[in-house]
Amino acid sequence: MRLKLQRNHPLDKDAEAIEDTSEILNTRSEEEDEDLVTPATGLPLDLILIQNISRVIYNKIGKTGGRSLLAIAEHISARNNFQRISSDYHRRSLNLDQEARFVSKVMSIPAPFLYDRHVKFVDFSKYDVAEPPGYINLIRDPLERKLSAYYYNHRSLNGSASFEECVIRVLEECRPGKLSLIPYFCGQSEMCSEGHLALETAKRNVVEKYIFVGLLEHFERSLRIWQHLMPQFFLSAPDVYHKHFKSEAIRRAASSYRRDTPEAVKEIMRSRMRLDYEFYDFVKKRMALIEAQLKLASKKRGKKKRSTT
Template sequence: MMKNIGNNQIHKHQANHNRGKNKRGNWLAVILFRISRRDFGFCLTALFVFCLGSLVWQLNGGPPNLLQDIRYYFGQSTFTDDHGPVAPKVLPFPSRVVYNRVGKCGSRTIVLLLRILADRHQFTLVSSDIHNKTRLTKHEQATLMRNITEIPQPFLYTRHVHFLNFTRFRIDEPVYINIIRDPINRFLSNYFFRRFGDWRGEENHLVRTPGMKDEERYLDINTCILENYPECSNPRLFYIIPYFCGQHPQCREPSEWALEKAKQNVLEHYLLVGVLEELEDVLLLLERLLPHFFFDVLNIYKSPEYKKLGNLTGTVRKHTPSLEALQVLYQRMEYEYIFYNFIRDLFHLTKRKIGLRSGPRPSRHHYNPAPRAHADEQDDDDAGHN
């Protein structure tokens, strides 16, 4: 009997052990099931985020902000370095500037300054060496504008070229700047530069006008004007306005239409058009309006190092025509002077808005026939007359 009682106790102990074991097994199964379901959901979520991130990456051409945040949360990684760029640097506004420089209006002075400024302020400067092709075909216009937009920003592009209407070709328009000069002074500077060069060496004119014969090279300026040589009459004298009128064929002929179109383009497309006779104020305004490009430009311009370079660009052998010849020139350049006075008035208005005082102004129909030394120092390469 004692043996049976012992056996019953043993069986009961085993049963209790088995029930405890089964209960632990059931709990373990439940825990494993819950963990597996949680892991499965996590994997699905991770897969969804990865697919969504990849889609956004491809659509935007770069990694989405979420992946960037994850990268910075877990520390720097080479993944985005290998598969896409980091967030771009903040660009100045505006970050795209075009200077379609007018020949013999101080553009060489500005280009010399820009080369120094580009190195100091880390912007891309593209200065075209094409000086004799200002008018382009429609295909050439579109190609040039697309090339300009592909320049790494911030950039400043400069070339002797008539105004390009980016919006006409549905291309985002850059900011335009320019400088002009008293039309007769510009003409005289160009006339003598083509013949005798500048202080960099008189042999420069041989490169600019290699086919010019001696009788043309030494042609007296008064004879050229008063005897109506082609170089000293229209349409050759109609030079500044086409740079602002644009590429339309009518922009090449002296007319009220071309004049008004040039004015309209200045008002709608140009941030600033200065006058060379007030160059220091032009530089000061450029520094105020485009600080990323022109910061400290006035101090550079006044430095002895720069003056040494700038003084080499003055045209040599330049002299003043007779009063009679000047009066003839003025009559032939009537549209040019209307436009010049318009730009000068607009420039003075901008100076007043900024808080700069304008210097003494001559009357609307006054022309000072004496070439000014200040203007001589700002002469630049000839842009051609094509």
């Protein structure tokens, strides 16, 4: 199945402007270290290769919008002819035996499928499997995710510290490295729990193992990208979201348990999450570049059509 991109591409609606995109996507600077991973590494994406992926893992992360994404996937699975399978096993960290069993279980599922589970990244290529799954994920501004998780876990606050107290007193939930996004993309190794090596490994996995990582803050844009990268799974996902799930997502966000937090406290917490923010910004920049690639492909297709008429 070939990716069909048209003029007046839906991604044109709110894609971020990037100057000299063709240079970013097709060249490397002379000074660039070949081992350095940047948001442009591995771009442009091989759209035809992605079109042929039939096994997808969504190693979902709590408090990042996974409920909405999976509801959409469930709704469109029959019309797009794939299985949506949700694991009832929630161990995020796996030892070698558990990892091998996980790989065996996933590979035993008849394709095409979208499999979701709360689990840190598992590298299927270590197991010499034919046609290993591609990964997708959805992340969120690190502080917003932490606030959401904190107030959800302390809904009553009876006997619990406020988030402000948690930060000022450096309680367990508000220490550096807690509730980090990075281990989900770095993997199962002990070194993935924290530090710059974990961050760089997570970035490399994003460019080498993940088809696309979306952002909750730009959920509709993310759906449009998934639709155009992977129509075999996400065709009609944006329309389905608008018709059936957007109002409920807005309602849930409005009825959250969160309280106001002073900006000074937020800044303290952001400084403790600087590696997570570096990762988040990396994914955000890559998202804009992938949007730009799709827009360029659309323009080229439009020019080709005009030249043949």
